[in-house]
Amino acid sequence: MPGPARFAHLEAAVRPRGGQPHPFEALQAGAVLEPAGARHRAAQDQPVQGAAAAGFQIRLMVHGGIHGRGGAVASMPDPGSDSRPEALFTMDRLRQNRRMTGLLPHLALPILRALDPERAQRLVLAGVRAGLAGTNQERDDPRLTVRALGTIFSHPIGLAAGFDKDAVALAPLMRLGFAAIEAGTVTPRPQPGNPRPRLFRLEADAAVINRMGFNSGGIAGFAGRFNRAPRIAPLGANIGPNRNEPDPLSVFPALAQAVSARADWITLNVSSPNTPGLRDLQAPRSLAAILASIRREVPGVPPLLVKLSPDIGTDDLPDIVEACVECGAAGLIVGNTTLARPPGLRGRAAGETGGLSGRPLMQPSTELLARVARLARGRLVLVGSGGVASGADILAKLRAGASFVQIYTAFAYEGPALLARLRRELLAWLDAQGGGHLADAVAAWQEEHGEGPAETGRAA
Numbered sequence: 001m002p003g004p005a006r007f008a009h010l011e012a013a014v015r016p017r018g019g020q021p022h023p024f025e026a027l028q029a030g031a032v033l034e035p036a037g038a039r040h041r042a043a044q045d046q047p048v049q050g051a052a053a054a055g056f057q058i059r060l061m062v063h064g065g066i067h068g069r070g071g072a073v074a075s076m077p078d079p080g081s082d083s084r085p086e087a088l089f090t091m092d093r094l095r096q097n098r099r100m101t102g103l104l105p106h107l108a109l110p111i112l113r114a115l116d117p118e119r120a121q122r123l124v125l126a127g128v129r130a131g132l133a134g135t136n137q138e139r140d141d142p143r144l145t146v147r148a149l150g151t152i153f154s155h156p157i158g159l160a161a162g163f164d165k166d167a168v169a170l171a172p173l174m175r176l177g178f179a180a181i182e183a184g185t186v187t188p189r190p191q192p193g194n195p196r197p198r199l200f201r202l203e204a205d206a207a208v209i210n211r212m213g214f215n216s217g218g219i220a221g222f223a224g225r226f227n228r229a230p231r232i233a234p235l236g237a238n239i240g241p242n243r244n245e246p247d248p249l250s251v252f253p254a255l256a257q258a259v260s261a262r263a264d265w266i267t268l269n270v271s272s273p274n275t276p277g278l279r280d281l282q283a284p285r286s287l288a289a290i291l292a293s294i295r296r297e298v299p300g301v302p303p304l305l306v307k308l309s310p311d312i313g314t315d316d317l318p319d320i321v322e323a324c325v326e327c328g329a330a331g332l333i334v335g336n337t338t339l340a341r342p343p344g345l346r347g348r349a350a351g352e353t354g355g356l357s358g359r360p361l362m363q364p365s366t367e368l369l370a371r372v373a374r375l376a377r378g379r380l381v382l383v384g385s386g387g388v389a390s391g392a393d394i395l396a397k398l399r400a401g402a403s404f405v406q407i408y409t410a411f412a413y414e415g416p417a418l419l420a421r422l423r424r425e426l427l428a429w430l431d432a433q434g435g436g437h438l439a440d441a442v443a444a445w446q447e448e449h450g451e452g453p454a455e456t457g458r459a460a
C-alpha cells in the first residue's frame with residue numbers, strides 16, 4: 001500500500017467559491033505543503049478541513065511532482081507555455097479519496113460533476129499530461145489483441161478524437177492503457193473554435209453535447225509533438241479544415257503530409273456537425289476527390305480512414321462506401337456525434353445546439369455500423385465509435401463489424417478506471433464462452449447469426 005499523500009513543493013490557497021483566495025496551513029495528515037503566502041486575505045489561518053466544511057474550494061499550485069495517494073488534478077498551461085500547472089478539487093472529495101492509489105481514476109468523475117465541463121475536460125487532460133493519472137498495471141491479455149490497419153492493437157479499445165486535440169498528452173494517454181489513440185482534430189491554422197459555453201453535460205443520460213467547433217492549435221505545433229510520440233501504442237491523426245476555408249477539399253494533403261511520418265492511420269474528419277458545410281464533404285464525389293488528392297500528393301501515406309456522421313441518410317450510404325473503397329480508403333469510423341436528439345433525453349442541456357455523444361448514441365451508431373459493414377463486405381476496416389461504455393457495448397460493435405472501438409464520453413465520465421473495467425468485462429464474457437480469442441468468438445457469433453466477418457482478425 002502506498003503511503004499518505006505527499007505533495008512536493010506545493011503552494012496552496014483556499015478560496016470561497018466565487019471569491020478571492022485564502023491561504024491555509026495544512027491539507028491533510030501526511031501532506032507536505034509549502035504555502036506560498038501569495039494572495040492572502042482575511043480568514044488566513046483557517047485550516048483546510050474547516051474551510052472545506054464551509055464549502056470552500058481548494059486550489060493548489062503544483063510546482064513539483066505529486067507522489068503517493070491523495071487527490072489532485074493538475075491543469076497544465078497551453079502547449080508551449082512555461083507557466084505553472086495548477087490543480088483544483090473540492091476538499092470533501094479529497095477526504096473521500098484519501099485511500100485511493102491513483103488520482104484521476106477516482107477524481108475524474110467528481111471533478112467533471114463539480115466544474116464547468118470544458119474546464120473539467122482541460123483539467124483531466126492536464127492531469128493525464130502531468131502523469132497524475134497513473135499507468136496501466138495490468139498485463140495485456142493476448143486473447144484481446146486485434147490486427148488492423150497493418151498494425152497490432154493490444155485490445156480493441158481506443159481513445160476517440162477530440163480528447164487530445166493538440167497532441168499534448170499522447171504518451172501518458174497510451175500509458176493509461178488505451179490500445180490506440182487518435183489525436184486531433186487538427187486544422188491547418190490555429191483557431192479558437194466556437195464561443196463558450198460549448199460543452200454540456202447530460203449526466204442523467206450519460207451523454208454530452210458539444211459544439212467545440214474545431215478549437216485547434218494548428219498543424220505546425222501539432223505535427224512536432226505528434227511525430228515525436230513514442231511507439232507505445234498505435235497512433236492516429238484526425239485532420240480537418242479551418243472554419244470558413246474557401247476550398248476545404250484542398251487542405252487535406254498538406255495535413256496528411258505533416259503527420260505521415262508517425263501516423264499509423266489518418267482520419268479525415270468530414271462529419272463534425274460544428275463546422276458549417278463540413279458534412280457536405282461526405283458526398284461521394286468530394287470524398288473521392290479528397291482521397292485521390294492525398295494519395296497522389298503524399299506517396300506512402302498511412303492508411304486513410306473516413307469518419308462518418310451517424311446522421312447520414314441510408315440512401316446515401318452505398319455510394320459513400322463505394323467511393324471510399326474505390327478511392328483507396330482503408331476504412332471508416334462510424335461515427336461522429338449526432339445532431340439528432342433521441343426521445344427520452346432527460347438532461348437539461350438536451351436543447352443545446354451541437355453534437356450529442358454517449359449512451360444515447362450507442363444504438364443508432366451501432367445500427368449504422370452494421371449497415372455499413374453489410375455494404376463494405378470486408379473491404380474496409382471499420383471502427384465503432386458512439387456510446388461505448390461497457391464490455392457488452394464493445395461486443396455489440398465488434399459483432400456489427402468493427403475491428404475495434406473508440407471511446408470519448410464514457411471515458412470523460414468515468415476516467416481511466418473505465419479501461420480496466422471494459423477489459424475485465426470482455427475477458428469475463430470470453431471465459432463464459434469457454435475461452436479462446438476474442439476475434440474467434442466474435443467471428444463464431446457472426447457466422448451463427450449470418451453477419452459478415454470483419455475484415456480483420458486476431459493478431460498472429
Ligand SMILES: Cc1cc2nc3c(=O)[nH]c(=O)nc-3n(C[C@H](O)[C@H](O)[C@H](O)COP(=O)(O)O)c2cc1C
Nearest residue numbers: 160161162184185210357358385386387407408409
Ligand atoms: C467534447 C468532444 C469533442 C470532440 N471532438 C472531436 C474532434 O475534434 N474530432 C472528431 O473526429 N470527433 C470528435 N468528437 C467525437 C468523438 O471522437 C466520438 O466519435 C463521439 O463522441 C462518439 O463517441 P462517444 O459516444 O464515446 O463519445 C468529440 C466528442 C466530444 C464529446
